[in-house]
Amino acid sequence: MTDSESPETDGGVADETAVRLPTRGRDGSALQQVGTVTRLEYALSIRNRWAFALTGLFASLAVLVVALGGQGGVVRSDAVVVSLVELSALLLPLVALVYGYDAIVGNDEAGWLGVLFALPVPRSRVVVGTYVGRLAVFAGAVVAGFGIGGLWLASTGRLTAAYLGLVGAAVLGGGAFLALSLLVSTLAAEKTHALGGTLLLWVWLALVHDLVSVGLIAADVVGPDWLPVFVLANPVTVFRVLALQAVPTVTGGMADVLVGSGLTTPVLVGALVVWIVSPVWLSSRLVARRSV
């Protein structure tokens, strides 16, 4: 039944005796439906103050690092970027995973997913819209938060391309971590399972993976030609390498090893895009199996 055919009643109920379904579904525009879900998700994050909390966190981090990098009177731009990258490699995935873990399972437990899935919108559009809405909030918080640190650097004339590159890498990396949390949220039956899953994922991605990778190479279990594979296999490592590429001198240690993987900027950016698209695509497929 189309809108024009629907008879008006006070209660908004059609006055037909028989139950009639439209002969062909009025499949709403994918872009319009995804956009509607995206706008709601964005608005909810503003009202729930997630957007302000994330912006405040990233701004505090950037300001703290710039302030410490300026001790002694001169702000050392490269040191600021390297320090911010190393801290972000721990914090960005943690914050993104915690922000995104309840995207699907949380709405399910709250009873909202059941309402949404009863609407004439494919489930995949709900998933994609939810992701894009949260990505917009996260990316905005990264740009605004790190932007404040950038403004401070610019005020001393020491804003570098490396710092701007870091902001771009953080947006892409955050998108990848958020996509992974969406996948965990889609797979989890309960919120607590999703939280546990995302924290385990963080431990692997941020703490264990690089140690294992470099350890395997150092112990000659695999050759050094495996280093690029290990880098691409972890979005946190891809983010670190991408963000550090524009810094002329890195401080040594693990970061030096990883930057020496020889991967180019387009390859690294492409890898993060794959890390964004794959989990979102998988989530949009797997959500069809979710029981609500």
Next chain:
Amino acid sequence: MNAIQTTDLTKRYGDVVALDGVSLSVEAGTTFGLLGTNGAGKSTLFRMLVGHLTPDSGNVTVGGRDVTDAGHELREAVGYVPEDAGFPPALTGREVLDYQARIRGVPRAERADRVAAALGTVGLDDAADRRVGGYSNGMNRRLALASALLARPTLLLLDEPTAGLDPLGVAEFHRILERLREEADLTVVITTHVLAEVEALCDDVAVLHQGNLRFSGAVDDLREMGESGDLEPAFRSLIADAEGREPRATPEVQR
């Protein structure tokens, strides 16, 4: 004319048979109750009616269309209130409905009127601009009903619509449903384990027990099966027959 027809519907969860060859029909323009104790298979059957679950065997038709082939059209034309419907607490009632109207593709020019009409029907006009987080359980249930009405449905599917409501909330919900029935020839299907709800609202009823259909017919016919002409003894007798024992009180079902 049948609004809903299920044929030999079977669903298993591992070794548990949730529905075992259930065939029933719901006549258009009636209020139909799906009655049963907890675990009887009511919710499983209901989730199949809205296409959220696929049967292992058998089929479901709504409005003459197989549910598995017409899921999208079904969601366009049928109003469905899930048992545990919830809404983002930061949104107002009006925003919740406006959002759903946008998803449904309701044209901008008529969106506000359609939302206002649905809110008015369930008596939430005064609370429309309050955040849902501050709503009572009863108001939440009425908002869920308003969500279903946005579809301008000819079929309303209500899963335990008064679960958890106080007596005043239940009475208010019943009044709204009766008014809806008076305004339009609506087919309503309700799952419930409250006998009084069946008595108050339903023309026909199906009794499910452990996945099997024990009775399907007019409420009056079920009532006449009991010794005193009440629903409760008739219901108890059906359950006892199914379990091969003497009738006794069934605490899961409320009078």
